[in-house]
Amino acid sequence: MNNIFMSKNNEKVNIRQLEAKDAKQVLDYICTVGGETDNLLFGREGLGISVDEEMRILSQYLVHPVSMLLGCFIGEKLVAVSNISVKERQRIRHIASLGISVIREYWNQGIGTYLMKYMIDYSRKNEQIEVLELEVISDNYRAVELYKSLGFKVIGAMPKAVKIGNSYHENLMMILEL
Numbered sequence: 584m585n586n587i588f589m590s591k592n593n594e595k596v597n598i599r600q601l602e603a604k605d606a607k608q609v610l611d612y613i614c615t616v617g618g619e620t621d622n623l624l625f626g627r628e629g630l631g632i633s634v635d636e637e638m639r640i641l642s643q644y645l646v647h648p649v650s651m652l653l654g655c656f657i658g659e660k661l662v663a664v665s666n667i668s669v670k671e672r673q674r675i676r677h678i679a680s681l682g683i684s685v686i687r688e689y690w691n692q693g694i695g696t697y698l699m700k701y702m703i704d705y706s707r708k709n710e711q712i713e714v715l716e717l718e719v720i721s722d723n724y725r726a727v728e729l730y731k732s733l734g735f736k737v738i739g740a741m742p743k744a745v746k747i748g749n750s751y752h753e754n755l756m757m758i759l760e761l
Contacts (some may be wrong), residue, residue: 584702592658592694598701600645601654601664608639610652612661612686619687621747622723649679649711653702655694662689663700667706667715677713679706695726699733707761715761720745721753735759 585600610629616723619625632640644652655663670676681702685695706712716754719726723739730739731744735757744754 588697590657590689590694592692592693596662596694596697597656598653598698599656601641601652602645603638603642604738605654605661606634606641608632609641609664610637612654612664616664616686617682621752622720623684624727624745626747649709651702651705653698655685655698657689658687662686662696665702666747667702667712674695676711679712679715681715681717695730699729701734703759703761704705714758716756716758718744718754718756721755727755727757730757733759 588596588598590596603644606720610632613625614627614629617623617629619627632638641652644650647669649669650667652666653664654661655665663683663685665681667679667681669679681699683695683702703715706715715735717730717735719730721727727737736759737755737757739756741754741756743751745752
């Protein structure tokens with residue numbers, strides 16, 4: 584699965600499923616993107632997992648019948664990542680969690696919007712997924728507005744959901760019924 588589109592900067596962006604061979608690059612990406620913003624649940628320390636652990640995670644996504652982990656590449660550089668993870672328990676397996684991040688250098692280039700639309704389209708075509716859910720820090724205004732423009736609705740908020748240093752941030756829970 585490869586999909587190519589042009590960014591607003593007229594750069595060719597290749598979307599593809601991430602594979603075990605991408606593990607080191609994915610972990611480096613996570614540390615980079617985590618250090619650029621407080622809008623994620625991790626900082627520049629990343630996820631604290633080894634390359635071998637990341638390889639296992641990427642391999643599991645590749646063989647899963649519904650869940651998916653995609654990367655956006657400009658040339659060989661990983662510039663965005665998005666995942667859809669379905670719930671495994673029978674009564675909630677119609678719900679999938681959606682996550683996305685983009686390296687700051689590529690913000691406002693249409694990559695995040697394209698990737699979100701791609702993931703929503705994928706979910707709509709999948710008979711198992713009926714609801715997409717995501718969480719977003721409430722003061723991440725650009726992301727909240729993007730999600731709303733794509734049809735997501737705020738269904739709740741959790742105060743003090745994220746603590747960075749001595750500062751707390753509220754998380755919004757949002758859903759899109761497909």
